[in-house]
Amino acid sequence: MTILFCMNKKKLRNIGLTFLCSCCYMFLQAQFRHDYSQTLVMKLFLSKPDETGGSFVNCDFEKALTIIQQVDELTLQAPKIIYLVGWQYKGHDDKYPAFFEVNPLLKRKQDITASESLRWLMTEAKKYNTTVSLHINMTDAYEDSPLWETYVKNDLISKDRQGNLLVIGNYNNRKAYQVNYRKEWEKGFTQKRIDSLFTIVPQLVQAGTIHIDAWIARESQGHYESAVEEAKYQVKAARYWQQKGVDITSEWVMDYMTGIVPFAWHFNNRGASDYLSVPANVYTGSGLNPDLKWTDFGLGFLFGTSMYGENLFPKKEEADQDAWVKLFSREFYLNCLQYFFLNRYKRLSVQGEKNERKAFFSDSIVVSLADSSVYKGDTQLRNRGFVCFPVVWKEEKMLAVYADADTTVPVIIPPEWGKLRSCDIYKVTLHGKKSISSKKLKKGQLLVPLKKEQPYIIVPGKN
Numbered sequence: 485m486t487i488l489f490c491m492n493k494k495k496l497r498n499i500g501l502t503f504l505c506s507c508c509y510m511f512l513q514a515q516f517r518h519d520y521s522q523t524l525v526m527k528l529f530l531s532k533p534d535e536t537g538g539s540f541v542n543c544d545f546e547k548a549l550t551i552i553q554q555v556d557e558l559t560l561q562a563p564k565i566i567y568l569v570g571w572q573y574k575g576h577d578d579k580y581p582a583f584f585e586v587n588p589l590l591k592r593k594q595d596i597t598a599s600e601s602l603r604w605l606m607t608e609a610k611k612y613n614t615t616v617s618l619h620i621n622m623t624d625a626y627e628d629s630p631l632w633e634t635y636v637k638n639d640l641i642s643k644d645r646q647g648n649l650l651v652i653g654n655y656n657n658r659k660a661y662q663v664n665y666r667k668e669w670e671k672g673f674t675q676k677r678i679d680s681l682f683t684i685v686p687q688l689v690q691a692g693t694i695h696i697d698a699w700i701a702r703e704s705q706g707h708y709e710s711a712v713e714e715a716k717y718q719v720k721a722a723r724y725w726q727q728k729g730v731d732i733t734s735e736w737v738m739d740y741m742t743g744i745v746p747f748a749w750h751f752n753n754r755g756a757s758d759y760l761s762v763p764a765n766v767y768t769g770s771g772l773n774p775d776l777k778w779t780d781f782g783l784g785f786l787f788g789t790s791m792y793g794e795n796l797f798p799k800k801e802e803a804d805q806d807a808w809v810k811l812f813s814r815e816f817y818l819n820c821l822q823y824f825f826l827n828r829y830k831r832l833s834v835q836g837e838k839n840e841r842k843a844f845f846s847d848s849i850v851v852s853l854a855d856s857s858v859y860k861g862d863t864q865l866r867n868r869g870f871v872c873f874p875v876v877w878k879e880e881k882m883l884a885v886y887a888d889a890d891t892t893v894p895v896i897i898p899p900e901w902g903k904l905r906s907c908d909i910y911k912v913t914l915h916g917k918k919s920i921s922s923k924k925l926k927k928g929q930l931l932v933p934l935k936k937e938q939p940y941i942i943v944p945g946k947n
Contacts, residue, residue, distance in 0.1 A: 516731045517692030518615070520747040521764035521827035522877060523563045524820060525733065526793030527619055527695070527749075530568055531575035531587050533656045539574040542800045544590045545601040548616075549608055551797055554914045556612035558813055560884060560941065562820070562877050566609070567619040567695040567733075569794070571602065577655040580624040581663055582631045584680055599684060606687040617691040622677070622721065623698050624652070624660040640668045642714075643706025650704065662702050665717035666709060674721050682728065693731045695749075700736075715740060742767050749792070752779045756834040759787045764827040771819075782853050786834065786843035788823035791815040809914060810937050817886035817939050821873040822858060822866060826851070828876060863896050870934075874898065875941070883942040887934040895930045895942060906945030911938055 528548055534540040543551070552566065570576035571590065572583050579585075586598035595601045609616040625635055635641055642650040642662040653660040668674045682688055701714040715738075722732045722744050734741070737748035742762055751769025753776070770790045772779050796812045829845040836842055836853075843851040848861040858866035865873050869888030872895055874881075881901050887893070897907060906924045909932060910917035922945055923930050934940065 516746045517729065518563075518565065518731060518746075519765055520565075520731075520733070521768050522824055523565055524559060524790065524793070524816075525565045525567075525747055525770055526791070527567045527569050528797055529570060529576070529794060530590055531570040533574040533576075533578050535657075539587060539589050541575075541587075541589050542570075543797075544592070545598075545605045546592050549605055552609050552612050552614050552616070554809075555793075555812070556614065557914055557916055558809065558912060558939075559816055559820075560875055560878070560882070560912065561613045562824070564614040565693055566614055566616050566793075568602075568616065569619040571618060572620075576619075577621070577624065577660075578626075579629045580621050580626055580660075581635060581677065582629045583618075583620050583677070584630075584684055586684075602685065603687055606685075606691060615691050615693060617688065617693050617695065618681075618685065619695045619697055620681070621697045621699075622674075623663055623700055624655070625663050626658050626660060628658065635663070635668075635673075638667070638671055638673070640664055640671065640673060642702060642704035642709075645705040647706045650702070650706070652700075652702065662704070664704055664707065664709075665701065665714045665721065667707070669717045669720055674717075675724060678721075678724060678728065689729055692729060693733060694725065695733045697735055699734045719744060737767070737769055750776075751784075751789070752776045754783060755780065756783060756786075759783060760831050760833070763831070764788075768827070782839065782841060785856065786841060786851050786853055787831065788826040789819055790823050791819050806914070813886070813912070813939050814888070814937055817871060817884065818869065818888070821871055821875075821884055821886075824876050825865070825873050826858075863898075872896075881944055885932065885934065885940045885942060886937075888937060890934065890936045892931060892933045895932050897925060897928050897930065897942075899928070901944055904944050907942050908945050910941050910943070912941060917941060 528543065528551065530543050530548065531539050531541045555564065571586060573579040573585055573587060575587060586602050588598045590601065591598040592601045592604065595604065606616045625632065625641055640663060642664040644650050650662040651659050652662045688694060699718065701711045701718055703709060703711045703714070722741065725732050732745050733747040734745050735749045737751050737754065738745065743766060746767060748769040750771070750773040752772050770792050772781055772784045772789060796808050796815060798808045826845060826849070829847055829849055832844045832846060834841055834843050839853055841853045850859045856866065856868045857864060865871065870891065870893060872883055872885045875884050883895065885895060897904065904925055906922050907930055908922045909920045911920055930942065
């Protein structure tokens with residue numbers, strides 16, 4: 485089997501390692517706190533160190549809750565996980581390997597400490613179908629970290645062939661060094677780091693998930709240690725998180741983490757056989773990183789892809805703080821509806837070549853790459869930039885409809901809705917659904933005029 489490691493934040497290399505044969509994946513039972521195949525997983529950028537030694541705050545905890553409320557309306561109350569990026573010290577990529585202090589500039593005025601505000605946000609977000617958790621890094625080490633001297637003294641940093649500490653990047657104008665996973669684990673510092681975070685943010689137990697950024701196994705030539713050996717200690721750390729009741733999600737998909745890590749931010753380098761043998765509730769991801777040109781991007785459409793979210797949320801410097809809404813809605817309705825829907829069905833086969841491929845699922849579902857269509861039996865659920873999918877996370881009957889251009893289309897009402905005379909149509913807004921009209925059915929169909937990039941929902945009429 486080929487295993488993927490990210491050697492830096494933009495490049496992957498292949499290293500051989502076998503933990504499970506691919507034929508075993510179909511028998512794996514997902515034992516995770518969340519079903520990531522039915523959850524919208526995103527990040528929210530809060531702060532980062534600035535060039536003067538201070539902190540640039542893009543979004544504090546109070547503003548974060550406002551965004552979470554708005555996103556809950558736009559996503560029709562879909563289950564969501566949001567990881568906070570830059571919650572610690574002066575922000576993103578600051579003071580690792582330490583992550584034991586909340587950025588005080590993110591605090592609410594009425595709270596005494598920023599930690600109190602973070603706990604408040606994690607609790608309040610639950611009201612909006614959202615689990616808030618943390619974005620951390622267990623790979624990088626910086627010289628200005630409170631733990632730097634401890635990690636150097638205890639030989640917990642990987643080394644190059646000459647015995648120099650292994651530099652793996654430069655972030656916020658500081659060198660980043662590679663933590664040595666084996667030595668950190670064997671000397672108990674991995675466990676200490678994890679345990680200490682729970683004392684600061686005990687709500688992590690309730691959240692049940694955490695995101696580990698740039699979690700990469702690299703060889704330490706100075707320790708005569710391969711990347712394969714390092715990967716084994718990644719697995720030990722992941723198991724330790726699981727013992728604490730917390731799922732790990734990561735930046736890159738890693739074959740050897742199948743059944744251990746349920747979700748990857750970038751789901752690149754998967755083949756059709758991987759999608760067919762590993763169910764979405766065992767391993768899935770947000771999207772396909774466009775920088776990796778050799779990726780088979782067609783598989784993202786055939787099997788469904790989610791959305792990153794982080795690149796769409798409002799930025800502090802933007803004059804129009806609502807400009808993100810249309811972009812966010814487009815990504816959600818053209819990607820996530822299909823993703824959630826397909827993930828509920830068994831993946832059967834892929835037929836055809838290149839852009840003529842079709843993916844077949846249980847219950848007569850067919851996805852065609854050639855014309856960007858999705859069918860369930862004779863019912864068309866997607867035709868290029870027009871989608872009409874059932875809102876599968878809702879108990880009540882509901883269709884979500886979206887088009888990337890002005891159009892009037894016939895919408896087929898699912899026969900399982902029973903005999904109806906009419907349906908009610910609403911448009912989706914930041915402030916909830918707004919009634920548009922009630923239309924009578926003709927032969928089980930509605931003729932619905934759609935405005936460009938405006939999401940709608942259709943529900944059974946009250947009669």
